[in-house]
Amino acid sequence: MNIFPESVSTYGSGIDNLFWLILAFAGTAFVISLFLLLYPLFKNHHTRVKRASYITGSLGKFHFKLVAVAMLIMAMSDFIILFAEHSTWEAFTTLPKQKDVEYIVTGRQWNWIFTYPGRDGVFGTADDVVIDEPNSELHVPINKNAFFQLKAKDVVHSFFVVNTRLKQDCIPGRTITRWINFTKEGKYDISCAEICGIAHTKMRNFIVVESNEKYDHFIDSLYNQQAATAGNQQ
Amino acid sequence: MENQKSLSLPSIKIPQGRLGIWTLIVGEFMIFGGLIGCYILYRLRYPEWADQAAHTSTLIGALNTIVLLTSSFTVVKAHEAANRKDLKKITLWLSVSILGGFLFLINKSIEYSTEISHGFTFSSPALQADGDTIGSLFWSFYFLLTGLHGAHVIVGMILMLWALLQARKGKNLHRVELSGMYWHMVDLIWIFLFPLLYLAK
Amino acid sequence: MITGLFMALVGGFLAYVFRYNLAFPGESIPLFGQLSAGQYNQFITNHGLIMVFWVGMPLLVGAFGNFLIPIMIGADDMAFPKLNMLSYWFFLTSAIVLMISFFVPGGAFAGGWTMYPPLSVNGYTDPSPSFLSAIFYGSSLMIIAVALEFTAILMGGINYLVTTINKRAPGMTPFRIPLAVWYIDIATVIFMFSVGPLVAGAFMLLFDITLGSGFYDPARGGDPVLFQHLFWFFGHPEVYVLLLPTLGVLGEIIPVFSRKPLFGYKPLIVLSLISAVLSVVVWAHHQFIAGIDPRMATFFSVATILISIPFSGIFLSLMATLWGGKIKITVPMSWALGMIGLFLVGGFTGLFLGSNAFDIYAHDTYFIVAHFHYTLFPSVFFGFFAAFYYWFPKFTGKELNKALGYIHFWLTFIFFNGVFFVLFFNGLGGQHRRIYNYEMFSNVAIEPYITFEKIATISAICLILSQVIFLWNFIVSWAAGRKAEKNPWQANTLEWVADSPPPHGNFHTAPKVYRGAYEYSVPKASEDFLPQNLQAD
Ligand SMILES: [Cu+2]
Ligand SMILES: [Cu+2]
Numbered sequence: 003m004n005i006f007p008e009s010v011s012t013y014g015s016g017i018d019n020l021f022w023l024i025l026a027f028a029g030t031a032f033v034i035s036l037f038l039l040l041y042p043l044f045k046n047h048h049t050r051v052k053r054a055s056y057i058t059g060s061l062g063k064f065h066f067k068l069v070a071v072a073m074l075i076m077a078m079s080d081f082i083i084l085f086a087e088h089s090t091w092e093a094f095t096t097l098p099k100q101k102d103v104e105y106i107v108t109g110r111q112w113n114w115i116f117t118y119p120g121r122d123g124v125f126g127t128a129d130d131v132v133i134d135e136p137n138s139e140l141h142v143p144i145n146k147n148a149f150f151q152l153k154a155k156d157v158v159h160s161f162f163v164v165n166t167r168l169k170q171d172c173i174p175g176r177t178i179t180r181w182i183n184f185t186k187e188g189k190y191d192i193s194c195a196e197i198c199g200i201a202h203t204k205m206r207n208f209i210v211v212e213s214n215e216k217y218d219h220f221i222d223s224l225y226n227q228q229a230a231t232a233g234n235q236q
Numbered sequence: 237m238e239n240q241k242s243l244s245l246p247s248i249k250i251p252q253g254r255l256g257i258w259t260l261i262v263g264e265f266m267i268f269g270g271l272i273g274c275y276i277l278y279r280l281r282y283p284e285w286a287d288q289a290a291h292t293s294t295l296i297g298a299l300n301t302i303v304l305l306t307s308s309f310t311v312v313k314a315h316e317a318a319n320r321k322d323l324k325k326i327t328l329w330l331s332v333s334i335l336g337g338f339l340f341l342i343n344k345s346i347e348y349s350t351e352i353s354h355g356f357t358f359s360s361p362a363l364q365a366d367g368d369t370i371g372s373l374f375w376s377f378y379f380l381l382t383g384l385h386g387a388h389v390i391v392g393m394i395l396m397l398w399a400l401l402q403a404r405k406g407k408n409l410h411r412v413e414l415s416g417m418y419w420h421m422v423d424l425i426w427i428f429l430f431p432l433l434y435l436a437k
Numbered sequence: 438m439i440t441g442l443f444m445a446l447v448g449g450f451l452a453y454v455f456r457y458n459l460a461f462p463g464e465s466i467p468l469f470g471q472l473s474a475g476q477y478n479q480f481i482t483n484h485g486l487i488m489v490f491w492v493g494m495p496l497l498v499g500a501f502g503n504f505l506i507p508i509m510i511g512a513d514d515m516a517f518p519k520l521n522m523l524s525y526w527f528f529l530t531s532a533i534v535l536m537i538s539f540f541v542p543g544g545a546f547a548g549g550w551t552m553y554p555p556l557s558v559n560g561y562t563d564p565s566p567s568f569l570s571a572i573f574y575g576s577s578l579m580i581i582a583v584a585l586e587f588t589a590i591l592m593g594g595i596n597y598l599v600t601t602i603n604k605r606a607p608g609m610t611p612f613r614i615p616l617a618v619w620y621i622d623i624a625t626v627i628f629m630f631s632v633g634p635l636v637a638g639a640f641m642l643l644f645d646i647t648l649g650s651g652f653y654d655p656a657r658g659g660d661p662v663l664f665q666h667l668f669w670f671f672g673h674p675e676v677y678v679l680l681l682p683t684l685g686v687l688g689e690i691i692p693v694f695s696r697k698p699l700f701g702y703k704p705l706i707v708l709s710l711i712s713a714v715l716s717v718v719v720w721a722h723h724q725f726i727a728g729i730d731p732r733m734a735t736f737f738s739v740a741t742i743l744i745s746i747p748f749s750g751i752f753l754s755l756m757a758t759l760w761g762g763k764i765k766i767t768v769p770m771s772w773a774l775g776m777i778g779l780f781l782v783g784g785f786t787g788l789f790l791g792s793n794a795f796d797i798y799a800h801d802t803y804f805i806v807a808h809f810h811y812t813l814f815p816s817v818f819f820g821f822f823a824a825f826y827y828w829f830p831k832f833t834g835k836e837l838n839k840a841l842g843y844i845h846f847w848l849t850f851i852f853f854n855g856v857f858f859v860l861f862f863n864g865l866g867g868q869h870r871r872i873y874n875y876e877m878f879s880n881v882a883i884e885p886y887i888t889f890e891k892i893a894t895i896s897a898i899c900l901i902l903s904q905v906i907f908l909w910n911f912i913v914s915w916a917a918g919r920k921a922e923k924n925p926w927q928a929n930t931l932e933w934v935a936d937s938p939p940p941h942g943n944f945h946t947a948p949k950v951y952r953g954a955y956e957y958s959v960p961k962a963s964e965d966f967l968p969q970n971l972q973a974d
Binding site: 036 | 474475478547549555654656660661662696700701704724726727728734735738742743749754757760761762763764765766774777778781782785788792793794795797800801802865866867869872873874877878880881
Binding site: 260264265266267268270358376 | 591599603629631636637638649651652658659667670
């Protein structure tokens with residue numbers, strides 16, 4: 003059985019490996035602590051020990067050193083974990099130099115709004131395509147650095163794509179840019195991980211990852227359609 | 237030996253009430269500290285607030301500062317009188333302090349009414365496209381901070397009145413000091429608010 | 438204390454209702470009926486609020502502080518008895534206000550116990566305007582209730598500190614004070630220092646809701662993240678406010694049943710002070726994914742993981758007390774050991790979340806839920822029960838039924854693990870929190886997680902039912918239990934010198950203190966214990 007759902011982003015496996023690393027440290031420490039806790043219960047049960055030793059106020063130097071050393075080991079494993087996790091954190095939060103595609107994803111009560119920049123590649127122009135409906139899909143090409151400008155229209159939402167391991171709160175009044183490089187084609191869930199009201203549960207949209215040819219084809223027809231409807235309105 | 241060493245009472249023995257008020261003051265300062273901290277953060281983010289702060293009346297603010305400082309001084313006088321068990325002087329000085337509180341509140345209400353009549357209210361209007369009402373939040377902070385402080389002024393006056401009524405019967409003279417400590421705190425908070433809200437323009 | 442226990446029942450009932458709904462979505466719930474999504478949100482929100490503010494605080498800080506502090510330091514009463522009563526009435530009022538909020542139009546507050554704006558301000562602007570007023574009543578009442586509760590705890594806190602500083606018996610020097618008193622006082626200090634900013638934040642929230650200010654509204658120049666900072670500045674230390682009194686209680690129970698002094702009494706005090714200081718600089722670890730500056734996140738990640746060091750020292754010292762002792766397993770001792778065992782799980786899973794990179798994934802999933810239940814449940818309930826079984830003979834003069842005590846312990850221990858251990862896997866599998874019904878999430882609502890949900894729910898029901906044993910034991914023993922001895926556990930601390938139950942004024946003659954609280958097997962003494970107020974020869 004897999005503990006994690008399938009990872010489909012370049013940095014997803016980093017998170018999974020980090021989990022196993024911390025588990026190794028925390029697990030070992032946990033087993034040792036359990037031993038420290040349980041061993042005396044069997045060894046020193048009062049049926050086996052006559053009289054506990056008398057110690058005034060202060061404690062034995064040796065035992066004190068032992069605890070100090072244990073804390074030091076704890077501190078060292080802490081720093082190993084911190085060191086190891088830092089590169090993963092950087093991978094998530096530092097944007098790569100090369101931007102291949104970019105979208106705006108806006109949380110609202112209660113669905114995600116997707117905005118494609120249109121042919122000119124610039125947001126905020128007339129040819130932007132905005133898709134604002136429940137359970138809609140955002141199309142993204144595979145193996146490309148896809149940037150997401152994350153926004154929120156009303157309350158705090160949280161952009162969570164389980165299979166990429168990325169989660170980012172969307173705060174009203176702010177724009178936070180995160181990136182994903184998908185490594186596998188398919189249809190993945192976007193859910194909202196921050197409680198955002200009565201239909202928080204129903205907030206579910208999708209990211210469809212497809213090959214470059216398919217994506218180009220899709221985006222072409224999308225923009226053509228947009229141009230056509232815009233023309234009709236005029 | 238060690239066991240015999242210290243059978244005397246604990247060495248630090250602060251009067252009960254004074255200790256209680258001190259703890260209360262620490263708690264109060266954390267509340268105001270939180271608010272003032274938020275205000276300063278916003279103020280640094282939006283230098284435009286200075287334009288709004290220009291509408292506050294430095295004159296009334298300064299007047300109120302003087303009023304509070306004076307009443308703080310008279311409270312000290314009342315405390316001294318309490319130490320001498322001089323009931324008449326206690327009555328005199330405490331009454332003067334309470335009067336100071338009244339003066340403060342009257343000034344404050346004059347100030348509030350002129351400000352509100354100029355359209356500066358607690359509720360902040362929505363930002364315009366060019367951000368011209370960005371400072372509206374200044375007034376929210378202004379009314380929140382001074383309003384909360386005003387509430388403390390009223391509490392302080394009630395405490396002093398209570399101490400006064402009891403002192404006239406010769407009872408609980410230490411309460412003169414306690415209410416005075418509270419009054420100093422109210423004063424001190426104002427000393428923080430005055431430059432932040434009035435002088436920084 | 439009774440009020441606290443009653444609120445625990447309410448909180449438990451809420452938990453039962455929403456857990457049932459998660460395992461068997463859409464089915465009618467016994468004793469309740471159909472649960473709507475709106476009610477689900479209200480219930481999870483108020484479960485959190487109640488368990489932290491109306492159960493944890495009054496049981497651990499309120500009850501422990503009032504019962505233990507005066508008698509353990511040899512005082513006749515608290516410094517300000519009237520203030521104490523006032524504090525209780527404030528608390529009771531706050532509980533009633535919160536209960537009322539369930540019955541106002543629109544129901545109780547439903548924006549999560551963290552009450553993040555703008556949700557807590559605007560609420561559900563969609564689809565009908567009536568929702569606007571709905572959030573108005575619920576959240577205003579909630580804030581008022583929380584404010585009253587804080588006032589109550591603050592009044593209590595002033596009382597504890599003044600009592601400890603001023604009312605100690607002769608000879609009760611600072612380093613002869615039992616650890617329980619130290620830790621309750623340190624918890625109080627942490628509370629008083631951290632709560633101020635939250636009160637400030639709550640003022641702004643209340644006025645945003647009622648008077649139309651825009652402190653948290655970005656459209657009017659405000660910032661919603663500000664509230665998160667103010668909330669967690671208090672929220673994280675609050676965990677230690679709940680943990681420290683329990684650790685203090687363990688510091689009494691473990692030495693008594695190991696017949697050995699507490700290991701490292703002074704270092705324990707120093708360590709707890711260090712962690713108290715650190716606790717106010719770790720708050721932003723709750724906001725790693727809230728878009729804070731990445732460098733700031735690194736700082737908070739380091740601070741968070743560092744705080745594990747003093748706590749590892751505290752737990753190691755408690756465990757070291759067991760080594761070389763003469764251990765008696767009793768009911769309170771079982772609760773104490775169970776508390777350590779479970780908290781270790783909670784503490785070590787904290788390492789995963791303190792690392793900001795892994796937190797990106799685990800935040801707001803069931804992994805977090807399981808983690809903080811593994812820390813809070815042992816601190817609040819195991820700590821409370823340990824203290825309860827330990828001091829019950831003292832405060833009622835009656836003995837509890839031992840067999841029922843063990844059964845209660847083992848059932849609670851097993852079913853608690855049954856609820857929350859499986860939820861770690863649900864969280865790692867990507868199930869996010871606060872979801873009314875997972876059925877539509879075909880990506881995460883798969884086996885084995887569906888089964889896990891059912892295991893968790895059935896265990897939760899059993900966990901709540903096991904508490905019936907406790908209530909039964911409590912009531913029957915109090916009414917018709919055997920009379921308890923004056924010092925049944927043969928402990929040293931002063932409360933065991935007083936009669937059971939302690940009379941008004943606690944002691945017949947004011948005690949004098951000759952020794953620290955943890956000296957066993959004093960050479961010249963006939964028994965292996967010697968109360969603090971007696972001399973050895
Ligand atoms: Cu949402
Ligand atoms: Cu925390």
